Amino acid sequence: MRRLTSGRGRAAARRALRLLAPAILILLGVAMALVAVPRLLGYPSMIVAGGSMGEAYPLGSVVVAGWVPSAEVREGDVVVTVPRDTQVPVLHRIVEVGFDETGRTLVWTKGDANESADAVPQLLPERVLSPKYHVPYLGFGIAVAMTPPGWLLLVLIPGAGLSLRFLFDIWSRGERATPPTPRPRAGFGRGALKGQRGSDSLPQLAV
Numbered sequence: 001m002r003r004l005t006s007g008r009g010r011a012a013a014r015r016a017l018r019l020l021a022p023a024i025l026i027l028l029g030v031a032m033a034l035v036a037v038p039r040l041l042g043y044p045s046m047i048v049a050g051g052s053m054g055e056a057y058p059l060g061s062v063v064v065a066g067w068v069p070s071a072e073v074r075e076g077d078v079v080v081t082v083p084r085d086t087q088v089p090v091l092h093r094i095v096e097v098g099f100d101e102t103g104r105t106l107v108w109t110k111g112d113a114n115e116s117a118d119a120v121p122q123l124l125p126e127r128v129l130s131p132k133y134h135v136p137y138l139g140f141g142i143a144v145a146m147t148p149p150g151w152l153l154l155v156l157i158p159g160a161g162l163s164l165r166f167l168f169d170i171w172s173r174g175e176r177a178t179p180p181t182p183r184p185r186a187g188f189g190r191g192a193l194k195g196q197r198g199s200d201s202l203p204q205l206a207v
Helices: 002-040 138-145 148-177
Strands: 045-047 062-069 078-081 092-101 105-110 125-137
Touching: 002 045, 002 062, 002 125, 002 138, 045 138, 078 105, 092 138
Parallel strands: none
Antiparallel strands: 045 062, 062 125, 078 092, 078 125, 092 105
16 A cells, blocks of 8 residues: 555656646746747836835836837826936836926826825936836746756756656657567466476466
8 A cells, every 4th residue: 555655646746747847947938938029029128126116016027118209108107217316217107297498208206105206307308118018026037047046946957857758758658669578378287388298297387
């Protein structure tokens, strides 16, 4: 009973590993496609490094953005601005739209999770980035995958496991395709065994 139970456990573990490695690689492939393909089409992507946008764009999300003319932005739109004092891109929502003395678009922004609006209004260039869609928490996986241990854990090990499983399946099919070696039939009575003549002993199985 113990041998049977352990055998079933090993079989279940093999099935789980066989499904886990491809699942991880598929998820990684889909996630990377959601980021890489838009970039090839001219849609920049960025990782949300703060929690000021709350549930709308959670910390660790990957945002894929597109260019929008500044003259078309409206109150409630989410845009990426670059404050002059920090030069760090900020993803916030527009709470008010105005214009400066030259007619250029001026916006006041606020993070959804912040209690107050940003203190300094932002003068927008001719076009500005605005999110098209986002993938929650994917940025954490990208950050981990960019480290050597993360690359080993998320890419190399699943890939090696999938390759080994593929080779094992090929080997198993080859073993099953090999015809079994025929065994001689069991004989009884005299002369049942090759080279035995007129034996009066008990019947023996030829094995």
